[in-house]
Amino acid sequence: MDGIIRAPYKRTRVIASQSEDLEQHIVTPGDNITQNLDFMKSHGTGLYEDNICATVAGAVQKVDKLVSVAGVNCRYRGEVGDVVVGRITEVLQKKWKVDCGACLDCQLQLSSVHLPGGQLRRKSLNDELMMREYFREGDLICAEVASKGYIDGMLSLHMRSRKYGKLPQGILIKVPSILIKRSKLHYHRLPCNATVILGNNGYVFVGQNFAPDEPIEPMTNSQREVIARLGNVIKALARYGVHLFDTIILTAYDISLKYKVKELLNAEVMEHLAQESYEHSLHQTM
Numbered sequence: 001m002d003g004i005i006r007a008p009y010k011r012t013r014v015i016a017s018q019s020e021d022l023e024q025h026i027v028t029p030g031d032n033i034t035q036n037l038d039f040m041k042s043h044g045t046g047l048y049e050d051n052i053c054a055t056v057a058g059a060v061q062k063v064d065k066l067v068s069v070a071g072v073n074c075r076y077r078g079e080v081g082d083v084v085v086g087r088i089t090e091v092l093q094k095k096w097k098v099d100c101g102a103c104l105d106c107q108l109q110l111s112s113v114h115l116p117g118g119q120l121r122r123k124s125l126n127d128e129l130m131m132r133e134y135f136r137e138g139d140l141i142c143a144e145v146a147s148k149g150y151i152d153g154m155l156s157l158h159m160r161s162r163k164y165g166k167l168p169q170g171i172l173i174k175v176p177s178i179l180i181k182r183s184k185l186h187y188h189r190l191p192c193n194a195t196v197i198l199g200n201n202g203y204v205f206v207g208q209n210f211a212p213d214e215p216i217e218p219m220t221n222s223q224r225e226v227i228a229r230l231g232n233v234i235k236a237l238a239r240y241g242v243h244l245f246d247t248i249i250l251t252a253y254d255i256s257l258k259y260k261v262k263e264l265l266n267a268e269v270m271e272h273l274a275q276e277s278y279e280h281s282l283h284q285t286m
Helices: 125-129 221-239 246-256 267-285
Strands: 032-034 045-048 051-054 058-063 066-071 083-092 095-099 106-113 140-148 155-159 170-174 187-190 194-198 203-207
Touching (some): 045 066, 106 140
Antiparallel strands (some): 058 066, 083 095, 083 140, 140 155, 187 194
């Protein structure tokens, strides 16, 4: 099997580190965040020469007058209403444990799950005995954060809508959660005949189009190629710190069509793809 050997490659940052907007401001340790001392510093920040500076690399977050920095490799904290993608790790009594990239495994109660067919009724003993028929260890699911523990910060999930549930065949890509742009819609059915789910926890699912409670058709070779191309495109954007949302993913996908799927793993191609996609998205917003 032929391999590619290349010299050490210097990685560059695609997006600018300075922004007039305090939010979505990417910083590195030592960067000045603001000179306005009316703001209160929180985790990831420090005071140096009357300036609030970053102590970790990540994105600046502002809540009223409280400024903090969410580290690039920090664990997902989670907020109520977030759409998350996770993997079932354990089946317990009347609940499932779900890995969502948080400090603790999330929990999904049996009472918070839609039964097959969209039935709304009390869960019985038979439902508890059939829990592995609904979800078993290793299954990928999509859910919404219902609540957050005040003491330990454990997240509780729910699936009270038919759009949530078990995910079909596809690939799971893990990116820093700060790169997921918050929006009202995290489910995207793309024109290239594929579905992308951008979880707020940094877990991105790419798979074939599907509908709730309908049988899933076998995946064709052309669908596999589209999914693999989308996966490599998302990895390239995330590697160079580009925020992920449906428009920029579609733009990067169109640009990537001039390359073969395996060529998208080349460092130079990834940088060119991320740079061109980011510049194109800037021209669209201006």
